[in-house]
Structures are given as C-alpha cells and as structure tokens.
Amino acid sequence: MAERDGDGSMTRRNKVVADFDAAVAGIPDGATIAFGGFAQPGVPFNLIAALGRQGAKRLTCIANTTGGAHKPRMPDIGMLVENGQVAKVVCSFTAATRASDMLPFTPYYERGEVEAEIVPQGTLAERLRAAGAGIPAFYTPTAVGTELAEGRETRVINGREVLLEYALPVDVALLRAHQADEAGNLRFRRSQRNFAPLMAMAAKTVIVEVEEPILPAGAIDPDDVHTPGILVQRLVAIPPPPHGIWPVRREVPAR
Amino acid sequence: MAERDGDGSMTRRNKVVADFDAAVAGIPDGATIAFGGFAQPGVPFNLIAALGRQGAKRLTCIANTTGGAHKPRMPDIGMLVENGQVAKVVCSFTAATRASDMLPFTPYYERGEVEAEIVPQGTLAERLRAAGAGIPAFYTPTAVGTELAEGRETRVINGREVLLEYALPVDVALLRAHQADEAGNLRFRRSQRNFAPLMAMAAKTVIVEVEEPILPAGAIDPDDVHTPGILVQRLVAIPPPPHGIWPVRREVPAR
C-alpha cells in the first residue's frame, strides 16, 4: 500500500478515493484486517464486498463476530471465509449465540481450514486500544479461572488474580462512519461507533466508508470529532442503494 | 460522602448542588483528589478555592502540575499546600519548567513537609484511565532507562524493554466542564478536556463546576457526550465574575 505507517495530513492531501475497489486496492495477502461493527451498526458492508472482489488471501480477520447468522445475509467475514481468503479469525464469537443457528464460518473452523482465536469482547477492545496506544501488554481480571487462561501468565495484584494480555496490532482497519471531513476526521452515529475508534488507533492504514457526503475540512467542530483524521488514510462516500449497501431490518431481531 | 461508589442515575436524582461549598462538602481527611486542568483550561478554580475553605487535611493531590508559577496567581494545589492540607502530590512537574520560576509547592517539598511522586505525563494519564478501566497494571516504554525506572520491574516484549506501571485510583475528581446536563453528561471546550475524562473514570465521586447553565437531560446529543453522566455525582454552575472564578489572560504566556 502506498501510505507510510501512520501517514496523514490535515487537508491538502486528498484522502477521498473514487470507489470501494480503489479503497481496498493494494491490501496484500497475509494482512491483518480489523472490521468495525457490532450487529449491523458500523459494519463496512461495501468495503467487505470490495475486499471479496479484490481477492487478498491468507487474511487474519479481527471483529466481534464473523457474521452470517441473520437474514437477510449481508457482506461479512463469513463470505471471505467461503471465498477462501481467510487464514484466521480473532473474534469474541466463533459460534452463534443460539445453538440452533450455524455461522457460515463454523464448518470451516471445525474442519480446521480456518484458525480461530476467541477473545472476550472487552479484552478484544482493550487489546486493540493497547496496540494503538503503544501499550504492549496489560493485566485484566477477565477470563481468569476459565479455559481461556489455561497455561497463561497470571499474577496477583491488590489481592486479585489477573491475566496478562498483549496488544493486538492491525495492518488495515475497514470501518463505516456516518460523517467525515477531508482531513479524515470521523463521526459515528449511535452504536455504530463500537470498535471503530479502537481499530483506527490500532491500524497502520484506516479505510472508511462514509454514509454522508464527505465534508470540507473544518466542517466538523474539533470538539465533536470521534476519531482524529491523522489516523485515517482513505475515505469513500457510500452511494445510495442499490449501488451502495445499507443496513436493512433484520428478519430475526436478536444477535 | 453520601454517594455509594459509582453511584449515578439518569435524570430523576438531582445532581445539581447549590454552590461550591456544598459541592465539596464531606470530602474527608486523607482523600485522594484528582484535579483537572492543563495550564489554565480545565482547572476547577472555584472548587479548589472551596476545598481550601472546607479544610480537609492530609490530602493526596493528583494533577499535571501543582500550579502557581504564573501571574496572576489562580487557586491551585500550591495554595492547598500553603494551607497545610496536602500530604502528597502526584504530578508530572514538581518544579517549574523555567529554572528561574519557583513553584509555591517546591520549598515545602524540599523541606520534606510534602511528599511528591513525579510521573511522566502520558503515564499519569494512562494510570488514571487504567484505574477507571479496571486494568490494574500495564507496560509502557516511557521512562525505561531513566532514574524513574530504577529498582522497578521491567520486561522485554517484542524486543523492547518496557516498565510495569500500576493503576492510579482516585477518591474524588474535581473538574471544570463547559456544558453539563442534569444527568451529569459533560462536554468540555477545546483543550479544557485534557485529563478530565480520565479522572472521571478513575474517581469514586466526580464533582464538576460548569461554565454554562446546567442543561435539561437530553439537551446534549448522546453522540456528543465527552464524559457519560453515570460517572458524575455533583454539578455546580459557575456564576459570572466576581462571584465565580474564570480564566484570565496570563501575564507570562508560557507554562
């Protein structure tokens, strides 16, 4: 990819790219990619679809879930798995929350064709933040005493056993935001925010599909920015449906 | 103090108190108090003055600086030191940045009447956040190889030596915000934000002086909240000068 690590500037450098295919161009085989989203809000549907067309292989995919248990199905990591692009996922769910649901990802995992690392959701968020914050490791009470902590380093601090967790760095973050300005400053709407600011911190390259037309630099009040533009490299405005993919009412209203 | 740890509710419980003296009522001797502010923006001048009147003793004071090297002098931790209220400070400065300036705090420190722990500013911010985030300790590259790391625990992660730092919990945070609603949601203006959101996370009780009239719950868009109201217990609106203390142009325009 063209950008240096952490490359960015305020206004003159044009961060807006023409379309989703241009946005994901150059993502190499073997990349570690973080995908925003919790349930539907914040999932970069259009960028996921473009990554499927782009075809990068042996990807490590980081997200809350691999998706796919809902109707209608939207572009998700499960599709990249089905497409043979994924070597490993790092998620807080590797199975659906209802035993009766089957994630598209799960059979690939059970056959050993895709690796998975299951991480508690708060630990996942904190590990992403740590990567972005230059904190190589931290201790947490989460998962102590569980199967996830077996064989791993713990210590007692203030009388409580805590588990050592490492930062989770990311090559590319694919995000969906509500608003952006040309400097790359982002705003998310409601629970669309979820993991996005943390993935932007953790990633070398941040690519964002944006729901509203890209604003001129300065149109977002500096106090109202959720993710500062210096973390963001590529922006693409989402066209109206059917050219752009937008959230739809789910037929099954539970995650 | 009346509040339980982390006590809070959305709207019905009235968080607005009548004046600054009511706001600091009940802060006990021996409390650990964090003070917002970086240079002038965000310093809770009125609450500091009220804490001086209130008289709590043997305080541990956490802030970026103890203040007092500037003209005109504004209420600061140095005044609480002069008032005999302070046992210890935790700051990123225990001396002025110019050798020619003398902080009011410094002679007390040099005579051994007040203890001090000097902490790099980013580590201070991160230790406060960690306390609020239930992270008891973390590793950082900051201060490795310096006098501050002598005799302390380090380890090598990814080829780099990093230092173990512990969370810094707080009993009471005294903050200044620009806007607040009755649910305690806060907004800060420009660089007034600085340490405030982290101190609010780290503290059991958060007391805030507010520059604009307290808004009804719901007047701040949920996407625009900087510190969620569930972290905030007491709000007091700052009256216009001379009854309220407001920032003034400094005679010496450097920190």
Add this chain to the structure above:
Amino acid sequence: MSWTRMQMAERLAREFEDGWIVNLGVGMPTLIADVPLGDREVVFHSENGVIGYGPVTPPGQEDLHLVNAGGQNVTLLPGAAIVHHADSFALIRGGRMDVTVMGAYEAAANGDFANWKVKGAKGGGIGGAMDLAASAKRVFLMLEHRTRDGSPRLLPRCTLPITARGVVTLVATDLGLFAPTGEGFAVRDLAPGVTLDEVRAATACPVTE
C-alpha cells in the same frame, strides 16, 4: 405453576435498587428492559457502548444505527450517552455495573457458571460475558431449571467450561429465585404452586430454604 420468562424477568427486576446501572445480556435478560420499575430508576447499559437505553422500538420505527447487546433496535432515554467499546468495557471492568443479568447453560453451588460453550463444540460465543461476570458487582442469571431432556442446570459444579469463578449472586429459573451457598442453593422465592420438593427433585445439589 412455573414462572414464564416474563415473570422471571419481573422477579429479578424486583431486586434492582434505585440508581443502579444495569447491564442486560443477550436473550432472556433483554425482557427486563420492558419491566415497569415504579419509583425506582435504573440506567441500562449495553456492552456496545449504549448508556441509558429504553424499550425496543416498534416495527417501522427502528433506528438502524442503534442496537442493544442482543442486536435489537432500541430507543434512547433523555440523558443517554454513547461511548466506544473500550470505554464501554472500562465501565464494566471498572466496576460500574451494579448488576449484570445473563443467560446461562449451568449455574453451580460454588458460584461458578457456564454460558459460552456447549458440550463437544470446538468454539463458542463469549461476547462480553467474561468481562461482565468478572467485574460486575452482582451477577444475576436467568435460565430454565432443567434442560430440554430434563437434566438439572443447577449443579454442585459446572460440567461445561465456565465463564467466571464464584461470581453468581442470584439465579432466576422457571421454578423460583435461588442463591448459591457454596454447598447448594438457598431458595429466595418460589414460583406459585411450586414446592420445595419439586425444586429439590429438579436440582443436582442440596436446596435449602
């Protein structure tokens, strides 16, 4: 006559105190957001960074940008705030949740519980459960007293991989409300018409009054 799920939700909600911050997990616990609380006001927190949400939106009025932990489109109450995931779990890990209410497969007399992995599965679904279980002030569980084939879910020790050790405060089932005692479960309430003997027959460890 055993409790319906809604009655289980109502019974647990009676335990809430005014001013509590309440986290509701996926599934049955989401019913609690619809229970009237009278004079008591609690703030509902959802792991995805929503603080102060209200009932599920009626069909056709959904805000597709806003879901609770279960993926349901919900409303925001005046005074609500949105934070990102790390701040949301900072509130959880930082001990700000007065209670978390979760579904579970098993609850044990020693306070352990299991809700993320079923027997024989290679993977599972943790979500925020381990973070919530480790750090909320209280852990309330909602589950059917027995599995579909009649096996007890209240056990001396969990047989499934646990979510956290020794954290369960209260367990609501279709038969009643119970608290783990270390050796067994103490009855806090029984569904109307349910007898202690019935509960004992359906439970794999001692049940005391």
Add this chain to the structure above:
Amino acid sequence: MSWTRMQMAERLAREFEDGWIVNLGVGMPTLIADVPLGDREVVFHSENGVIGYGPVTPPGQEDLHLVNAGGQNVTLLPGAAIVHHADSFALIRGGRMDVTVMGAYEAAANGDFANWKVKGAKGGGIGGAMDLAASAKRVFLMLEHRTRDGSPRLLPRCTLPITARGVVTLVATDLGLFAPTGEGFAVRDLAPGVTLDEVRAATACPVTE
C-alpha cells in the same frame, strides 16, 4: 555569527517532510509553529490533546479554552481535532509522531539527552518529555551550545538524569545542526561564519564533518 533561536527553529523545520505529524515541546520549539513551510504541510500535535493547531493568537484574540503544550493560546486550523490526555498520549506512545522537538539541558554522543532535572534539584519537570522521547519516530533537540558559564552541553555522556536512552536524531544549537554518532557528533550544518574548530572548542566530545 551564530544562529538566533528563530534561525535554529527555521533550520530544524527544513528537515520536516510533507505530511509529518510534529510535536513541539515547551519553550524554544514553540517558535517552529511560526516558520513558513512552503509546499510542505505538517500537522502540529500538542500533548494536551490538540491536533492541528496553528500560530499563537494575537493579543486580545485569545481563546482562553485553548493552549498548546507551552500554555500559549493558539489557533486551530481547519481539520483540527481535540482528544483527551490518554488519547493524546496514545498517539505519542503509539508511534504517530514523526518528530518531537524539545528543549534540553544536555545532549550526548550516545543519543541520550537530559531535559527534566537540574543539578542538585530534588524534583523536576518531566511533562510529556519522557513519553515523547521514548516513542516519537525522531527526536530533535534545540539548545544553546554552551551553558551561561561556557560549559559544553554536547557531551560524551549526560551528567544530568536522562529523559531517554539513545533516541536523539538531530541537535540544533546556535552554532549549527548536529547528529549524534555514538562517539561524538557529526556536523550536518553550521551557522554562517561558524568554523568547525569553534564547534570543537565548544563541544566535549569529537565533532566530525
């Protein structure tokens, strides 16, 4: 004829590349925000969470809610953003600063430097210096080549407590621009009329061309 402080600032600013994120420390480095950069655009970051600030405000037009690291009231450029202190230092520790420019008491041939504690003092002033020094991609220093009593500030090893080990990229003084080599300093530029011999006489370790 040695460089003025403004000339030192201008010389260091010539090293900036288009697109860099630049952190300016208290004191002399703040002069750099006023240096014209021509075609190059850099973003100034201040440790207190200000991203994208511009020149110091003229007297009477100050925004008292907005200061840079030196406590000066500054302006914001279009595209600026404000973050809190932990996020600001996340950017620093996370390696997002292409360069940090700081004042210093001493710079050493081995890349150490000292800028937080003077001789004999009990305390000091660290501010964000240790975080910036440990994690910025480049560390530029601005200091007078000698102390007021004529002692050299460019040394084989620091005599004062150091801020970070082995991190210094470039040192601008009134005499020129230098890079530590391990054994001494290499001249990158000299102030007009300043000779290599003058620099050597004012420096406590080898100076090479």
